[in-house]
Amino acid sequence: MDYIREFDIRLGKEMYYAGELLQGQVILNTVENFKLRAIRVVVRGKAHAEWKVVVSGDRRTVKDDQYFVDDRTTIWGKDKPEGNVPILPRGNHTFPFRFQLPESSLPCSFESKSGTIRYYIKVTVDIPYASPPQGMKYFTIIGPHIDCMDEQYLKPMVGQDKRALCCLCCKRGPVSLRTQLERTAYVCGESIKLKADIDNQSEQDIRLRLKLVQYVEYFIDRGVLGVSKDIQHPVLEYTGDPVAAGTRWKFDSSQSLVVPVMPPTLIGVCRLLQIYYVLKVNIVMSKAGEDLHMHFPITIATVPFRIPNSSHQPNITYSQCCDHVEGGLYIGPEFQLGQVYDGGLDSSPEAVLLYRPVYVCIPNPKLSLTPAARARMAGDQQQQIHDTDIGEALGGGGHIGRSGSMSVAGSHFGRSASMSVHAVNIGRSGSMSVHGTNIGRSGSMSVHGTNIGRSGSMSVHGSNIGRSGSMSVHSTNIGRSGSMSVHATPSSSGGANIGRSGSMSVTATHHIGGGGSGGGNVGSVSGKKSSKRVSHEPAEKTSTM
Template identity: 50%
Template sequence: MDYITSFDIRLDKDVYYAGEPLTGCVVLENAENIKIRGVRVLLRGKAHVQLKVMKSGERKTLKDDQYLLDEKIVIWGKDKHDDPDATEILPRGMHQFTFAFALPQCQMPPSIETRMGTIRYYVKCIIDIPYASSPQGIKYFSLIGPHIDCMEEKYLSALCGQDHKVRCFRCCQRGTIALRVILERTAYCCGENLKIKAHIENRQDFTINLNIKIIQIIEYRVEKGVLGETKTVTSTALEYRSPTVNENTAAKFDSSLEQHPIKIPVIPPTMVGVCRLMQIYYILKVSIEDERKNESLEMEFPITIATIPYRSPQTQLYSITYDFCVDYVEGGKYISPEFRLGSVYDGQPSTTREGGGGQGEITPAQDEEEEDIILYRPVYVKCIEKPKGIRGVTKDILDQKLTDSPTDINRKLKFGSQKSVNALLQPSGSHTARNELSPLSASTKSHKNNSLEQQKLLNH
């Protein structure tokens, strides 16, 4: 109504974990005294799937919903079910009403946006005005889940596979290729390097390459009818091609070496048995590729995308941040039109403007401006790499006098370590600072300052 000049929902942070308290406030400014029954705040989590199928020659749309969270509190006045006729006068001015919810301590699916299914978490505020339409507001947030730790014993066991193939032409043997692959562990967080080794023997008269892929598989399910409907969508999350293995030679591949890093991109975590309508899992596919791009000796390994990174035995600390999903897998391809301003986004990158008149192509500046007008996108955990040389620099910093300023320390240390020193000595309020989290506090205490991430020194 016209008397309400400002209405906003503010959360203490934009990213939450299961079991954390969710706190915030509703800011309301009214120009005149208004009669209000009450102000209600709802916390909801909802999974929605929509599939288009062909039934008896007709195209039908099947929908299904699953509520993951549904809580309500009254932060001012009374609920409409308590006393329908009760009203109170809200005096004019600026008002701030605080609220708090407790997220359940259980395995919860992550926030995700795809064309056929969504999982959304949001806070909704309703100002109950009995004699007029009730103003409403919604604030979306990202939930990180489910809780998958790379340090669990079942993920630390190595997997090994090997195979060979004899190439023949008619009755004559023309050559042999053999492949042995070792996957050191089966769970990785986004931003970590894949730990894989391979031994390749090429006893043929042409060159080959080792091809590594991570395949994302999402299964949607709508429980309508007797059997329900399911649909599977497959995307390639990562593809890596090794250096060429020459004919009649053998080669060894190790992704842990600096010249062969394979970094896991930012993608939604594995989600199996958590949501009734949607499942996400990944497969690591390793194969030999010849000059004509033909693949052979294909091997598949199960791989899990976790939410808590691997920690080295020397320290239980790790650094994480949050980032958007890459735009070539499910979870990053599609942005709902309700979260975009000015244009409708259909999931496909556009290169020309719609409409006639012979208008030209969109410039990069125009395209970047459109991309900035996005109201909400879910984020996912991303592991941060430690700066090179940080171990020695950390020890040198600790050895300096406590009265020395960062400028004095920079001057005393070697010039080659300046970059690492600057990274360690940034003020805690810097936007490039990093979180150092322990596994015990990852789900409860690690994200109190999401807007300004704090940095701690690594103990080695």
């Protein structure tokens, strides 16, 4: 509305625990007086599960909701106004509000494609005879109180197994595995304390393999029995060194099994979903595959381990979930701010996220980077410029050093590229695009139909510069092993020959030797390097009961 200049919801902080006092303010900046019936504030916590199932050949959507918090108050006006509607004078207005969160266990904020747990403040400005403006502010609930110091989590767990390998009727030496888990609850950022003793009396090499797996189960109470959906993701994996036949090996996890940032364990708190974790310990035979399986339940807590009678207490921080487990794989479209093209050069701007839940963690340099952290690092390494010098100015252009990237009027320079605008110099593995023209990886270039091949060879209107060659138009310089042909004249007779590190000023048509050929394209158009990234695809199982 034209007479409301600013409408904002501000909270004292962004994350809360169960039982805390939630305080905030509603900000209204108006430019004129207007009738205002009431300002209503609602705090709500809701779990929502939804997915599609196939029933009798038809694809249907099943969904269910569960509410944990639902409280409301009126911070201006009356719920049921009587008589004349009051008038709100123009100017800046601040309306404070407060809610007491319930003491009972609240599930943590959670985002996934199949189910969400969200907490938010909703404000409605009730204006008579008009559509009431509404605003929503999401905040994070850390989750149920799970303390690593509880007695049930401090008890160590021990597992032991022994297996004798057989080949047909011949019995070989046994393989034994003994493991001890110091405690079963950990906060994100802590290292899992596991010790293993392997005795390999067989005739083949074996390896110790550890895998922490996240299990998420969704439930919807619809119909007679309802439907369910199970998803699992590997959180972290570790494979030890080979244990030679007839030897013994001891393993101590120390700092090798750092728990990444992810949602805490949720069991019995929400009826629509539950989250739990299992540490799988296996012995892998070089010939027979996996053998000797042990599974340990792992609890992801919200209160870290403390050393008794110590003045040093762990430093608690909050961070977003890693992007390979449930809770970090999905971002709701309502939290993604749409991008509007403003005529700039940035073709892939960083996504603006309005909200993402955070979880308790202990600072650890071995924690994997979140998408936001990786985006910030990428932004630090990449600079998008327009008519701006980069590094050392060379002839009105710029130089981009190692790992630099540059965009000039639609041009792009890849890793390790160097450029001078009026005297173009393409460094090793440089990529360049001029007026829509592309120079691929490893220094291949096409300018107005002109091609520079792999490893820095160039052809301009039929002219060729060989490997590692450099060229200046009005005063042509051919570097080491450079070859050049102007106007595609193949003859080398009557021309000057420039050897190593030679230079040439072109006033007539010449062919320059040094092993180069006259005219034509040299090398491949572009070299591309592919990178392989291991992605963890969720194994989904949907059942209808």
